[in-house]
Amino acid sequence: MRKTTLITGASSGLGDGMARVLAESGHHLALAARRTERLEALRDELLAAHPGIEVSVHPLDVNDHQRVFAVVKEAAEVHGGVDRVIVNAGLGKGGRIGTGKFHANLQTAETNFIAALAQCEAAMEHFYERKTGHLVVISSMSAMRGMPSSMTTYAATKAGVAHLAEGIRMDLIGRKGLDIKVTTLYPGYIASEMNEGVEQEAKLMVDTETGSRALVAKIEAEVAEAHVPTWPWMPLSHVMKHAPLGVVKRLV
Incomplete structure (x- = not known):
């Protein structure tokens, strides 16, 4: 069992949800995000509920690439090594290409892909050094195809990180x-x-807890790839990959 997991973007959403599920299983956690007050509150809650685990908090803006590498090292020092890194931090901002929303699209591209690259680099350096580890990259069902309107850049970044992981x-x-x-x-x-x-x-849509439990189940199984939750997203993935663009647009 891999005991210590570093999660980026752990202050809310799926990062927070996965941390809660992993803590139930006795995992030690290194929680990283910009909003440290939320991380500290989550840490205190998890330690109270699961007194046998260790939880550390690491301030992190993933677009500060040097800090990404530093956080992996800090977490390794605190916990005696990091067994798993979940590359989760991301943005959903954006606008239709060509409508003056370049700045929002740029922020999404930098956070969801360039910063994810930094996290993967830092994690894999640590894993190669230890000869063991588990890198988890959170992509999206939107990575199956190009997406319209405000989702265009987001979907492209999620396809990019999926290819990076592969x-x-x-x-x-x-x-x-x-x-x-x-x-x-x-x-x-x-x-x-x-x-x-x-x-x-x-x-x-499923609630955060249901989705987080489904994600953690696949993480702990250490599968190469998974659509989560499996139903209906596994069959829908085939439709999204192969259907005409007009059909895909109606689906999203």
Whole structure:
């Protein structure tokens, strides 16, 4: 069992939800995000509920790339090594391409892809040094195809991080003496702070706890890839990948 997990974007949404589920299973946690007051409150709550675990808090803006590397080292020092890193921090901002929303789209691209690259680099350096570890990258069902309107840049970044993870996974093929796994997760509609107020997704949306438990189940199984929750997103993934663009647009 991998005991210590570092989660970025742990102050809300799926990061907070996954931390709660992992804590129930006795995992030690390194929680990283910008909003440290939320992290401290979560830490105190988890320690009170699960006195046998260790929880550390690490201030982190993932767009500060040097700080990303520093946080992995800090967490490793506190916990005697990091067994798993969940690359979760992200943004959902954006606008239709060509409508003056470049700044919002740029922020999303930098946070969801460039910052994710920094997290993967830092995590894998640590794992290669230890010869063991588990990298988890949170992509999205929107990575299946290009998406319209405000989702265009977001979907492109999530496709990018999925390919990044797959490339890292490919690098590990045939590397003897390494116990390093790479998991890519494609969440469907899971209620979180990022998608508050989104109405068209309501019929397929699950609550944060249900979604977080489904994510953690796949993480602990150390699968290579998974659509979460499996139903209806596994079958829908095939539709999204192969249907005409007009059909996909009506789905989203």
